[in-house]
Amino acid sequence: MITWERKALNFINQTSRWDKDKHISSFLAFSISLVKNLTEADIALQLEFEDENTAKVKNASPVYLDDIVMNPEPIKNILYTQGFQTICWREMPPPSENVFKELLQAFSSAIIIPVDTTPNNSIIILGWSKPQTFESDFLECIETVRLRLKEILLQSQQLLYFQRVAVRFAAILHSIPHALVFINNDGFSGWVNQEAATLLNLSGPGEQLPAVLSDAMTQLRNKAINTEEIYTEAMHLFSSPENAISNWIWKLETPISKTVKVSCIPVTTQQVSGRLWIFEQ
Template sequence: MEDLIYWKEQALDFLIQIKTVYDFQNVDAFRRNLLLRMKELTKCDDIYFIIKEDEISEKITYSNQIELEGTFTETSFLKDPSTEKQYSYHEKVKVGRSHFLKEDTTVIYIPLFELHIKGSIVLGWNSPLQLSDGVDYFFNVCITRLKEVLKLNYMIFSLEELRIKFNAVFHSVSQALIFVDETDNNAWINSKAKEILGIYSEYEVLSPIVISEYMRMFRENAINENEITAIATELFKDPEKEINNWLWKFKNSVYKVSSKPVITERKKGRLWMFEDISEIYFANQRLAENNEEFKAANDHLSEQNALILSQNEEIQFKNNRLEEINQEKNALINIVSHDLKSPFQQIQGMAQVIEMISPLQGDQKVFIDNIKVVSKKGLNLVKDILDISAIEQQKINKQEEIIDLQKFLAIEIKICQTVADKKNIKIHLNYESQYSELYTDPDFLRRILDNLISNAVKFSYNEKNIYVHVTSRTDKIIISIKDEGQGMTELDKQHLFEKFKKLSARPTAGESSSGLGLSIVKLLVEQLNGTITCESEWGHGTTFILEFNTTEVE
């Protein structure tokens, strides 16, 4: 009977004393003190608070034997209590030397299978314990209370953790947040919101009236105040209305505002969120302005483009007209030249007949000779004109074949030499090309060479030399014709190949010159896919350089 009262009193003591060890700031100290109280009241020799970290790791977290704290053990050999009890009693337990309990200890084992904590509390007595109903009462009361307090302690601790996490998020987000709690009539405001509303209070919970006053003042500074007020009015009429993407524009900043109701069973309130979008808003605005400029520039370009197109059309039209005129001109030249050719031939024929039928005397002979020279000149001119127009109109068909260039040149030079001999001019051929053959139209080439060599003779003084030099480089045959004549001025060189251009040099023996020869040469060279260039200096002779591809020789 005495024993029973003793245990019940101890239970009451535990209930009273448990309040004195509340320490919700320090979970460790609280749990340790709780255990020590229990040790005192039960008069056990040792007490252990064991937390099960995983299936096989049971860690002694608190104990009166401090050196055991942090070590691992196992309690699986201790039987679980029967369903109606919260503890099991074990007398003289047999444990190995590795175990924290001493051999033959009497043990009360209190398993903890709570949501927040898995493990056990183990009390050990070195000598057997006198069990009675009072013990049962004591442990049932104590364990129930102990579990409650542990749970409360855990909840408070979790709440504190949650508060820390919440505050970390609430105050570090870049958005301004205001939660107006209509149930409690208070409002939560984060640092960013205080900053934009200009609230210099260190409290995070303020009166909703204060907040709405600050919000009103803030709103009044907005450029689009009327627009904001209109929407705000709607919002106040309908407490369940949600608004997103609501722009509050200020001189130097723009906020994207959302306002949504938070309605749960126990809470009714509204969450305001202000997101500073100034940077992106103004950047967008600048972009839009730039776009305008671009558009204007684009329009201008389009106009100019249209103008160019119309000018192009005009040019095309004029071109067509020119082409027509050119064709007309060519037709005219053909007709005129043909009609001129036969009178010149007839004049020449007549002059020869006059010479034959009667011996000429004195000036008669001179006049007849002049008639012959003039008519020949005229005939040549007509021939040249016909040639040039034929080439231009591509009426002459190119007939290409492989020729032995060295032999071809030798014959050509021999023919020209007979004319040159009259002025004692010597034509030299120097053939240094690695290629002996050329794929070309021999008639075209002959006319080119005739023209260039006879020009050289024509514009050279007596006793001079003309050098025909043939070389080659990759896929090219180069024929140069060099004279020691009068040379050309810079102006001559610019207009060298134009029709009817007479150059500064004059034939040295009164030879005739139509001014069409080089134009014909140029046209023919182009027909042969070659090039012609001229190197000359006034007073220092002239060199014409012809280049033909050898690639066409298969």
């Protein structure tokens, strides 16, 4: 017999594996579906308070409930009354007191799980057609699930935010007319914008291995007609305490003659350490 404690551990284990192997955008939907299966609920969904006037159903199972819009005010009132603790309805309250009657018609028991207490609150709702007893070991399982769901929701929000920021800044950097090359000191990661990919004859912009970038820049430098000057400046660059240089002239002769002004700037933060190369044509 599978105990509720084991089901809680199963939930943690499966969501931890998903965290490493799958795309974050479907993480929360998978987690809610998993809770539904583990608890043998007939309905499971997320209700997110998008603003003062809108609470929207998301990640619902069954899916036809998705995008139902509700008034958040009475829902918030019951959450505040219960101190944002999990609400267990072994029997459904009368319709006049059931703020979820639009979602829980013809259900006998339900659980409302607050998983986020920030201004944009989210709750998870589980419903059963048959009456449930909600014994103490089941409630302990639900509390474990609630804490893990709170982590999942926060992690999903943070990673989706960072993905949006990354897309936004990538779009900005790709539109800059200069060729930008960043090489991380970790030896494993580098990045180029579209102008740099074109200048270095790379397959495309975005992530590139530092070895690939170093080789491409070496090939570009070998096309210069002032190679000795470039090597002299390179010695100064890599031996100087600042590890920086600007207005470094590379005179290229192939495929057409052109002059490129090169700058190299060290980039050091708590998360990143490397060099940014800027090629101005």
